[in-house]
Structures are given as C-alpha cells and as structure tokens.
Amino acid sequence: MKPENYSERKVDVNGWEVHLTTYQLGEKFHCTADNVSPGANLARVAADSREAAESKALERATELLSRTKRREL
Amino acid sequence: MADYSNPEMLVTTEWVAQHANDPKVRVVEVDVDTKAYEEGHPPGAIAWAWNSQLCDTVIRDILPKRQFEELMDQSGIGKDTTVILYGDNNNWFAAWALWQMKIYGHKDARIMNGGRKKWISEGRELSTENKAPSPTSAYKASEADLSLRAFLPQVQSAAKDGRTVMIDVRSPAEFSGEILAPPGLPETCQRGGHIPGAHSVPWGKACNDDGTFKSYDELRQLYGAEGISSGTPVIAYCRIGERSSHTWFVLKYLLGIGNVQNYDGSWTEWGNLVGAPVERGAVAAAKA
Numbered sequence: 001m002k003p004e005n006y007s008e009r010k011v012d013v014n015g016w017e018v019h020l021t022t023y024q025l026g027e028k029f030h031c032t033a034d035n036v037s038p039g040a041n042l043a044r045v046a047a048d049s050r051e052a053a054e055s056k057a058l059e060r061a062t063e064l065l066s067r068t069k070r071r072e073l
Numbered sequence: 074m075a076d077y078s079n080p081e082m083l084v085t086t087e088w089v090a091q092h093a094n095d096p097k098v099r100v101v102e103v104d105v106d107t108k109a110y111e112e113g114h115p116p117g118a119i120a121w122a123w124n125s126q127l128c129d130t131v132i133r134d135i136l137p138k139r140q141f142e143e144l145m146d147q148s149g150i151g152k153d154t155t156v157i158l159y160g161d162n163n164n165w166f167a168a169w170a171l172w173q174m175k176i177y178g179h180k181d182a183r184i185m186n187g188g189r190k191k192w193i194s195e196g197r198e199l200s201t202e203n204k205a206p207s208p209t210s211a212y213k214a215s216e217a218d219l220s221l222r223a224f225l226p227q228v229q230s231a232a233k234d235g236r237t238v239m240i241d242v243r244s245p246a247e248f249s250g251e252i253l254a255p256p257g258l259p260e261t262c263q264r265g266g267h268i269p270g271a272h273s274v275p276w277g278k279a280c281n282d283d284g285t286f287k288s289y290d291e292l293r294q295l296y297g298a299e300g301i302s303s304g305t306p307v308i309a310y311c312r313i314g315e316r317s318s319h320t321w322f323v324l325k326y327l328l329g330i331g332n333v334q335n336y337d338g339s340w341t342e343w344g345n346l347v348g349a350p351v352e353r354g355a356v357a358a359a360k361a
Binding site for chain 1: 105106108109112113161162190193194196197198199201246249250251252253254255256257258259260265353354
C-alpha cells in the first residue's frame with residue numbers, strides 16, 4: 001500500500017504548538033500529533049476519516065499537554 | 074549531499090527503495106514511537122525498539138557489547154553489511170542506533186535522509202509484513218570506542234575548562250528551565266535549566282521542513298556561530314541522549330568535526346545530581 005492524501009499543519013493547543021501529520025493508508029486515516037518544539041510524539045491514532053483521526057489525536061495531545069507545568073524564572 | 078564532509082553517511086529515500094532486495098543491505102527502522110513500524114514500513118525493513126533493544130534494560134547504559142553482537146546476529150547483520158537506519162522524529166533514535174553502532178565499530182552504517190517522514194510524504198510503498206531476517210552468527214563487535222561518548226566526570230571537567238563547547242540541543246523552554254521535559258512528556262528531573270556555559274542550539278535547527286538535513290553551508294554557519302570549527306572539542310547533550318546523538322551525527326559526519334562526544338546521561342543525570350551547578354533563564358540567548 002502507498003500512503004495518500006498526506007498533509008501537515010500546526011495548531012495551537014492551550015499555548016502549545018502541536019504539529020499534526022495525517023495520511024490515508026488503505027481505508028484508514030492515520031494521524032500523529034507531536035509538539036513542535038522539540039518534536040516529541042504525543043499521539044498516534046487511526047480512524048475512518050481525516051476529521052476523526054485528527055480529532056482523536058488532538059484530544060490525546062491536549063490531555064498530555066495539560067500535565068506540563070510552566071515555571072516562573 | 075555532496076558537500077558534506079562524509080556524504081557517504083547519508084542515503085536518499087530513492088536509494089533505499091532501489092536496494093529493498095539487496096542482500097548486502099539491511100534497512101532498520103528505529104522510532105521514538107515504537108508502534109510506528111507496525112503501521113507500515115519500507116518493504117524489507119526490520120525494526121529495533123530503542124527502549125528494549127538498544128539499551129541495557131537493567132542498569133542505565135547503552136547496549137552491552139555481547140547484547141549488541143546478539144542483536145546484530147538476530148538482525149542478519151554481518152560486519153560487512155551496509156546498515157541503513159531511519160526513523161520518526163527526523164531520525165532521532167536512528168542517530169542513537171548509529172551512534173552505538175559506531176561505538177562498537179560497525180564500519181558501514183548510514184542514515185536515510187529525511188527518515189520515516191520523507192518516505193511517507195513521498196507516497197512510497199509501505200509494507201506491514203514483519204518477516205524476521207535469517208540470523209547470522211558470530212558477529213564480533215570492536216571494543217567500545219568511548220571517545221564518542223562523554224561521561225559525567227568529563228562533562229564536569231569540560232564545563233570548567235573553557236575549551237570545550239557544550240551544546241544543549243533541547244528546546245529553548247527546557248534550556249531556560251521553564252519546563253522540565255518536552256511538552257506533554259513526564260518530568261524526569263528535579264531541577265530545570267542547563268549546564269553552566271552551555272550553548273542552546275535546538276536539534277531541529279539542523280533540519281529542513283521535509284526532515285532532511287540542512288546543507289553543509291547552513292550547518293557550518295549554524296554551529297560556527299557558536300564557536301565550533303573543525304578542531305573544537307564538542308559535547309552535545311539533551312534529556313536522555315537521543316536528540317543529542319542527532320546533533321552528534323551532524324557535527325561529526327556532516328561537518329567533519331573531529332572531537333564530538335554525545336553525553337547520553339544528559340539532563341536526566343545532571344538535573345538530578347545533588348550539588349550540580351545549574352544555570353537558569355537566558356531565554357534571550359536561547360534560539361527559538
């Protein structure tokens with residue numbers, strides 16, 4: 001199989017920039033969410049549509065990012 | 074890629090596609106997200122899990138020599154095999170694997186430029202077949218070349234000697250101490266900040282948007298601005314040593330810096346060390 005309909009975009013999640021990568025493989029859409037700086041993977045999901053895959057990935061990323069505390073310097 | 078000091082250390086996605094059935098070549102995926110391989114991978118590629126197959130799972134250390142030899146045997150890799158490493162996150166753990174292969178003296182290990190991201194974005198074939206390679210036997214690794222690796226005492230000395238350039242490749246917010254781990258990941262240190270005197274050059278500065286490495290001239294300018302030239306001793310660190318192995322690869326092989334070490338103890342060691350000096354802030358100095 002070859003991946004199709006590849007796309008990347010950046011979204012803001014509560015002040016954190018998140019990078020979404022989505023592509024179709026067969027009948028499934030795969031989406032990964034990672035934080036832009038430094039680029040660590042936050043979520044990897046598959047769903048029947050692009051919208052569903054990105055929504056699930058963002059939901060998981062939001063949950064994880066809510067645990068990160070910013071400290072006063 | 075021709076301008077790099079060691080252009081042979083990189084191959085293109087096209088090269089990998091053309092060598093899918095080459096018995097002298099073994100393609101290995103090493104991801105941060107160890108589930109990525111199962112989703113689909115270049116035909117013929119095998120996978121190594123960084124957190125179970127590329128480290129000692131009892132004490133904190135790289136893979137012991139005997140286990141490294143066993144991994145090579147299980148992977149069908151002989152001393153003369155060309156090993157192509159690639160992975161997600163612009164080849165973070167692929168560089169980590171290559172660093173260990175070089176420590177144990179494997180001659181021909183290379184990186185697929187652009188990694189998993191570029192392969193997928195180009196719409197190349199993905200296989201879900203997970204066929205174990207025919208094992209080889211009696212791989213003999215060299216004694217560990219520890220000139221490629223920095224341990225805590227060396228880093229402590231280097232922080233004082235004023236000659237070694239210490240490169241912190243984490244994000245600016247980690248460097249400053251605003252956050253203790255990459256956003257969304259568990260905090261794994263007691264203190265935030267950086268090793269006194271370290272220069273902030275986030276690893277991603279070495280990459281283009283498509284995941285490939287920047288040109289020789291761009292890299293030379295990037296690291297030259299931090300006072301790094303061919304004879305400069307350099308120690309790179311991050312949080313656990315994988316992002317810094319990426320920068321180690323860039324400095325050593327793409328720019329040809331002779332004396333570069335990866336401090337894999339990194340911030341999870343320094344930031345937990347009782348009494349270790351820590352510098353905080355300096356956000357303005359950190360390159361966003």
